[in-house]
Amino acid sequence: MAAKCDLCGKGPQFGNNISHANNTTRRRWNVNLQPVKAKVGTVSKRMRVCTGCIKTGKIVKG
Template sequence: MAQKCDLCGKGPQFGNNISHAHNTTRRRWNVNLQPVKAKTVGGSKRMRVCTSCIKTGKVVKG
């Protein structure tokens, strides 16, 4: 299952781990997704939504 918010489409970000010897390896920061039962036009639907969408009120729990 993709690490992507169903509302805003926010996905993981990529960067580097940098060791003390300055060796770099790729790493990723995943989105904080929560399963939420949200109200939609056709009723309620189970969605995976990021916490920033929940906090700003983009999703209405139902």
């Protein structure tokens, strides 16, 4: 399952772990997704939404 917000489409970001010896390995920061029942039109639907969308009120729970 993709780590992507169903509402805004925000996905994981990529970068490097950098050790004390300056060794670099690839890593990723995943989006904080929460399963929510949200109203889409007149129907309530199960969605995986990032916490940013929940905090800003982009979804209506229901």
